[in-house]
Amino acid sequence: MAADSVVDAIKVRMYRHGFGDCFLLSFMAQDRKVYSLMIDCGIKLNTSSETVPPEHMLADLRQQLTPADGDEPQLDALVATHEHWDHIAFFHPDRKWFDDFRIGSVWMGWTEDPDDKEAVQINSRLRKGARALQQAARKLRHNSSKKPAASRSKRETALAAFGDSIADIGEFYGLGLKSDSGISYRQDQKVSGQTQEAMEHICKLAKNSGGGARYLKPGTLVPAADLPAGVRIYVLGPPRDKLLNKSNPSGGDNRETYGEKKPAHFSLDGNGLGGFLQAMSPDQDNDEDNGNPFRKGVGVPVDKMSKDAWFRRTYMDKDQHYRNIDSDWLNIAARLALQLDGAVNNTSLVLAIEIIKTGSVLLFPGDAQVGSWLSWHQHEWTVGSGSRVRKVNAEELLNRTVLYKVSHHGSHNATLKDQGLEMMTHPDLVAMIPEQEKSYNGIIDKDLLKALNQQCRGRVIVSADRHHKPEDLTKQQSAQLTAAEWKRFKQKLHVDKVFVEYTVE
Numbered sequence: 001m002a003a004d005s006v007v008d009a010i011k012v013r014m015y016r017h018g019f020g021d022c023f024l025l026s027f028m029a030q031d032r033k034v035y036s037l038m039i040d041c042g043i044k045l046n047t048s049s050e051t052v053p054p055e056h057m058l059a060d061l062r063q064q065l066t067p068a069d070g071d072e073p074q075l076d077a078l079v080a081t082h083e084h085w086d087h088i089a090f091f092h093p094d095r096k097w098f099d100d101f102r103i104g105s106v107w108m109g110w111t112e113d114p115d116d117k118e119a120v121q122i123n124s125r126l127r128k129g130a131r132a133l134q135q136a137a138r139k140l141r142h143n144s145s146k147k148p149a150a151s152r153s154k155r156e157t158a159l160a161a162f163g164d165s166i167a168d169i170g171e172f173y174g175l176g177l178k179s180d181s182g183i184s185y186r187q188d189q190k191v192s193g194q195t196q197e198a199m200e201h202i203c204k205l206a207k208n209s210g211g212g213a214r215y216l217k218p219g220t221l222v223p224a225a226d227l228p229a230g231v232r233i234y235v236l237g238p239p240r241d242k243l244l245n246k247s248n249p250s251g252g253d254n255r256e257t258y259g260e261k262k263p264a265h266f267s268l269d270g271n272g273l274g275g276f277l278q279a280m281s282p283d284q285d286n287d288e289d290n291g292n293p294f295r296k297g298v299g300v301p302v303d304k305m306s307k308d309a310w311f312r313r314t315y316m317d318k319d320q321h322y323r324n325i326d327s328d329w330l331n332i333a334a335r336l337a338l339q340l341d342g343a344v345n346n347t348s349l350v351l352a353i354e355i356i357k358t359g360s361v362l363l364f365p366g367d368a369q370v371g372s373w374l375s376w377h378q379h380e381w382t383v384g385s386g387s388r389v390r391k392v393n394a395e396e397l398l399n400r401t402v403l404y405k406v407s408h409h410g411s412h413n414a415t416l417k418d419q420g421l422e423m424m425t426h427p428d429l430v431a432m433i434p435e436q437e438k439s440y441n442g443i444i445d446k447d448l449l450k451a452l453n454q455q456c457r458g459r460v461i462v463s464a465d466r467h468h469k470p471e472d473l474t475k476q477q478s479a480q481l482t483a484a485e486w487k488r489f490k491q492k493l494h495v496d497k498v499f500v501e502y503t504v505e
């Protein structure tokens with residue numbers, strides 16, 4: 001193999017268009033680009049950036065990918081990590097953004113494979129959950145939209161706020177439940193229709209270019225025939241076992257992530273989910289529904305109860321409040337919403353990209369949460385040939401990671417501690433976080449950000465958060481870096497209004 005075609009560096013361009021992932025990776029051989037890979041292109045619904053309209057991102061992508069002879073833009077491979085709007089929004093067919101791009105092949109997790117029975121089952125369950133969530137949001141709309149905000153009772157205000165938080169999660173599916181007046185809901189809209197259409201369009205784009213889609217399984221390598229010389233790509237997730245369902249850290253001392261040791265999260269088992277889906281199922285709807293969990297005719301209306309001495313003494317009594325179950329179904333809906341969010345995040349395709357010459361690893365986990373990280377450690381990859389065959393495990397890949405694309409925008413449940421970040425011991429470690437302030441509750445998680453800054457010794461690059469600008473990052477030398485390290489970091493970093501680019505060697 002001629003040295004001038006063996007990859008010796010990868011330029012990682014993170015776009016600054018708001019809350020969402022879009023990464024362009026240019027694989028370089030002696031300063032010449034030999035291969036381009038794009039990972040995701042999305043934005044959270046109903047969010048935007050004041051400084052970087054998405055069209056500026058598209059213009060840059062086109063310019064980067066159009067060959068010198070002026071042909072249409074070319075991408076060797078496209079990765080769609082998982083079916084959330086903030087990762088795939090710009091592939092929606094209505095946008096027509098990438099319709100003239102020539103895309104070599106598309107890579108997705110095995111969970112998207114239409115011929116995989118287990119994947120089909122998982123997706124049907126997730127869609128049922130999304131549908132239930134939409135029903136819950138619709139019921140809440142009845143509660144919150146009838147009265148003007150000023151005349152709502154405490155309970156009605158709480159319900160409205162809760163509806164907003166459900167809608168917030170719905171936005172990851174492009175559900176668009178929320179409007180200026182509260183929650184809006186389009187009857188008969190196909191649940192998750194938007195994200196599903198975007199995913200299907202991605203496959204169509206690849207098919208039109210002749211490459212088709214590859215559904216990747218954990219514990220394997222991306223076939224060498226798909227890659228330039230000098231690069232290996234390890235597939236770490238999504239998990240093929242029950243760890244797919246573990247989104248949150250364990251409780252107490254067993255907590256796998258950063259932050260205080262909190263009690264374990266409630267988890268909806270099959271029965272709980274089933275019951276909720278039944279209660280929410282569309283055939284039990286009627287127009288006079290007032291947000292109650294049960295059908296009309298079941299139970300006693302509140303105004304009737306208040307006239308009854310026995311009810312006044314028992315259910316209505318202040319000291320007996322714990323007997324009320326009025327809001328319990330809402331708690332279940334909230335948990336379902338979060339669980340659904342985590343379950344889809346765990347279907348993220350997780351890739352570790354290795355520059356063979358230097359051993360440097362770039363870790364792109366999508367939005368993988370706790371269970372996915374745990375599952376990476378079950379695998380071993382065989383690499384090399386002849387007498388140089390050897391086994392590689394996740395710990396070694398983490399040890400050699402020099403660029404970590406922070407999972408799930410820096411949430412509290414998507415970067416492991418002992419079996420994750422603490423294993424990223426390479427002195428050159430840099431983290432990239434695609435994130436915008438005030439876009440999602442609890443992001444960036446404070447404890448995680450502290451740990452990242454410690455492990456990367458200040459080299460944490462955030463895309464669109466006003467409080468963590470990459471421009472500020474280059475102004476003052478991190479106290480933890482030597483002068484030589486600081487100089488090297490600045491040389492490899494290119495901060496532009498539309499993107500931040502970092503070069504890994």
Ligand SMILES: [Zn+2]
Pocket residue numbers: 020021084086087367408409
């Ligand atoms: Zn995301």
